[in-house]
Amino acid sequence: MTPEPFFALATVLFSLGIVGIISRRNLFVIYMSIELMLSSVNLILAVFSRLHGDMNGSVIALLMIAVIAAEAALFLAIIVGLYRQRRTLDSDVFSKLSQRDTL
Amino acid sequence: MLENSIFAILALFLLFGSLGMISFKQTVFSGLSFLLAMMALAGLFALLENSFLFLAQIMVSVGAVVVISLLVMLSVNVNEQNLPNEPAKFRWMLFSAILVSPFALLMYKSLTHMNREFVETVAGYGSLKMMGATLFSDWVLPFEIVSVLLLTAMVGAIIIARKEPANDA
Structure with a gap:
């Protein structure tokens, strides 16, 4: 088996993550799109590890899984905090840091 | 041949899972599609003979x-x-999708530019023993940094998500 299909799949997954971030306004979907992009990078790292025949790539992927877990905990806490403030999941509502109102 | 068909099935699950994740309106359906995609990704790790990464993906992700x-x-x-x-x-x-497609093409071209084939794996590749030997020899410092990162994320998550504001006045 050649590595090209794996690379094509990882590329498509990364692109789908970007598409999800751009096109959706639901906070949970944005969060899961970020997770999808991180996971596609994990897939590329595993393929690299298999190509070289040593474990370094897999170890980076394992550390990335831990980083993904930390990111998930923080992002979910932020979503719960934001939902408690405004009772919505629309990312356009949360514009506290934007200058749109003051312009 | 068997490998190719397993790859095709897993890729199908992965693609439909992630497509459903970004297109469902109900959040719970998106979450369930995402669960499907993550399990298919674990299967791909197993296909790459990375048994410990497969376990970690199943357990953590x-x-x-x-x-x-x-x-x-x-x-x-x-x-x-x-x-x-x-x-x-x-x-x-x-x-x-139109906006992202040139970037995706660039990513695919640069990834496949190495033109390498899968090598025969040594005995014990992907096992917990070999993983641990690499992790605790070459990657000790990143491992320790990740432990600090997890602790920080835990404290931060608790502070962000709790109900009453901090009484540090």
């Missing part, structure tokens, strides 16, 4: 991250009118 995301979705319990109103969702998706 599927068992902890996605399940806790589903728990948060269900406990937030958004009703229909609190969901964001996205009438032009699919038009935005098409637009952003």
